[in-house]
Amino acid sequence: KGDQHTITAVAASLEDADSNVRHAAVEALVQLAEKGDEHAITAAAARLEHECWDVRCSAVEAVAQLAVKGDQYAIAAVAARLEDTDWNVRHAAVEALVQLAERGDQNAITAVATCFEDTDLEVRRAAVEAL
Secondary structure (H helix, E strand, O other), rough: OOHHHHHHHHHHHHHHOHHHHHHHHHHHHHHHHHOOOOHHHHHHHHOOOOOOHHHHHHHHHHHHOOOOOOOHHHHHHHHHHHOOOOOHHHHHHHHHHHHOOOOOOOOHHHHHHHHHHHHHHHHHHHHHHOO
């Protein structure tokens, strides 16, 4: 577990055009990296700004599964996606913050609460359920 070259190579697959490959890359990263592995988290987080919304969704999912609960870097990186132009990414970010934030984390609560006014019903619903 934790081979940096393998993690880097697998993380690149988060950008694959095929959603099945991206999903497999998330699963593989979780298997390859120790929970909290900074290299794996950073490699996944690098895709959070990708031009394709579905790649950003895969990156959000990967960061959420790789980071330890309470990881402020991961929380901030995922919280930034609450402003994403695509509702799927915003929805994934809300769900990821539920996994990442410690109970009572005011920064996460404040971030998720901004989604109460989201233009998409699913994002608003996820935000209400999260809190």
